[in-house]
Amino acid sequence: MKRTSRDIRTANRSLVLRHAIAASPVSRPTLARATGLSQATVATLVGELLELGVLVEAGFEESGGGRPRGLVAVDAEGGALVGVDVAETYVHVEVVDLALRVLGRAHAELTPEDGDPARAARRIADAVRDATERAAAGRRVLGVGISMPGMVDREGGVSVFAANWNWHGVPLLALLAEHLPHPLHLDNPMRACVVAELWFGAARGRDDAVVVNLGTGVGAGLAFGGGPHRGASNSAGEWGHTTLVLDGRPCHCGRRGCVETYVGAPGILRTVAELDPGSALLRAGDQTAALDALAAALERGDPTAEAALGRTAHCLGAAIGDLVNLLDPEVVVLTGWVARRLGRRLLDAVRPAVAAHALPRPSAAVEILLSPIGANPVSLGAATFALEGALNPGAGAPR
Numbered sequence: 001m002k003r004t005s006r007d008i009r010t011a012n013r014s015l016v017l018r019h020a021i022a023a024s025p026v027s028r029p030t031l032a033r034a035t036g037l038s039q040a041t042v043a044t045l046v047g048e049l050l051e052l053g054v055l056v057e058a059g060f061e062e063s064g065g066g067r068p069r070g071l072v073a074v075d076a077e078g079g080a081l082v083g084v085d086v087a088e089t090y091v092h093v094e095v096v097d098l099a100l101r102v103l104g105r106a107h108a109e110l111t112p113e114d115g116d117p118a119r120a121a122r123r124i125a126d127a128v129r130d131a132t133e134r135a136a137a138g139r140r141v142l143g144v145g146i147s148m149p150g151m152v153d154r155e156g157g158v159s160v161f162a163a164n165w166n167w168h169g170v171p172l173l174a175l176l177a178e179h180l181p182h183p184l185h186l187d188n189p190m191r192a193c194v195v196a197e198l199w200f201g202a203a204r205g206r207d208d209a210v211v212v213n214l215g216t217g218v219g220a221g222l223a224f225g226g227g228p229h230r231g232a233s234n235s236a237g238e239w240g241h242t243t244l245v246l247d248g249r250p251c252h253c254g255r256r257g258c259v260e261t262y263v264g265a266p267g268i269l270r271t272v273a274e275l276d277p278g279s280a281l282l283r284a285g286d287q288t289a290a291l292d293a294l295a296a297a298l299e300r301g302d303p304t305a306e307a308a309l310g311r312t313a314h315c316l317g318a319a320i321g322d323l324v325n326l327l328d329p330e331v332v333v334l335t336g337w338v339a340r341r342l343g344r345r346l347l348d349a350v351r352p353a354v355a356a357h358a359l360p361r362p363s364a365a366v367e368i369l370l371s372p373i374g375a376n377p378v379s380l381g382a383a384t385f386a387l388e389g390a391l392n393p394g395a396g397a398p399r
Helices: 005-023 028-035 039-052 117-135 172-177 189-200 265-275 287-300 303-327 337-357 360-365 377-390
Strands: 055-061 069-074 080-086 090-097 102-109 141-147 151-153 158-162 167-170 184-187 209-214 218-224 331-335 367-370
Touching: 005 028, 005 039, 005 069, 005 189, 005 377, 028 039, 028 069, 039 055, 039 069, 080 117, 080 189, 080 377, 090 117, 090 377, 102 117, 117 141, 117 172, 141 172, 141 189, 141 377, 151 184, 158 172, 172 184, 184 377, 189 209, 189 218, 189 331, 189 377, 209 303, 209 337, 265 287, 265 303, 287 303, 287 337, 303 331, 303 337, 303 360, 331 337, 337 367
Parallel strands: 080 141, 141 184, 209 331, 331 367
Antiparallel strands: 055 069, 080 090, 090 102, 151 158, 158 167, 209 218
């Protein structure tokens, strides 16, 4: 998809703001050096951000004998943004200020019955209202970013395909607009995670990055040239549905042997069942409780848990190795609730597995890291969708 001049201007606005958040208060010349944009361009973009109420003038700094340089800072009090992580089993909402610091949260568990689109929209809206009533009191809500699993039509606000709920062409933002008065912005967890890492995490300051999101489903957020790569149909990063094993495990997408069936939470638990059908790890309850039990068993040196981790890391290493060979990124970041639960044990097992499957030159150049973001990275990234919308007036849910 060809980028328009408006797309480029909005991207540059976001780039300037990202660096302003990181270094606030900051001078315009410093922003120009950090972004690689001309001082004239930065001056224009800063003026637009001041007009939007996102930045404020913040005094002056000494300039070594010359004229004092004016400083700008993020106006953290200027509004609130809402980020919504919709997963197969929960809705998690975080409300942040304009410096993207968390003000409050809300969480709701979902049941299979919540897969009905109208009911799902009500549950999401209820969680947003719960969070904003408590955390955004007295602040204007500039927008709500929603991360929805699967393929989405970002411009049309449509969940094109969500395999776990068997959604096809669901007009999610139109349904949500019946309940919420705020500008609404839709994308998927892969994009949310990569944006969060670019703004705050292990991909900050990197041009080319891959953010591997491990949860019930899996995907890969891609960043090229310091910005998220969406692809021609906003579907880039469906790495979880690339083939790892020919004629392998059945996947809910209808194909067999997908990466997700080996390294997503259900796939990991299937590996445990194959190793030991009677394992106590499988009696822990839902998949979240089972992964917690697996992490605890790893700390005890449980042989079934160790073997399951080894097989998972072997599969994950092969799949990431393909990404390293194909994309030659500077960094691969592991994120998502499965990565958080298995943590350093998973990272230490995956690194040599990637090295075994990637070609020597790109393998030597890439870093493989756990996400350092303490907050929910999907919700935080989704909040930046709302921020991007605020920087691009007129964007939002179809009404």
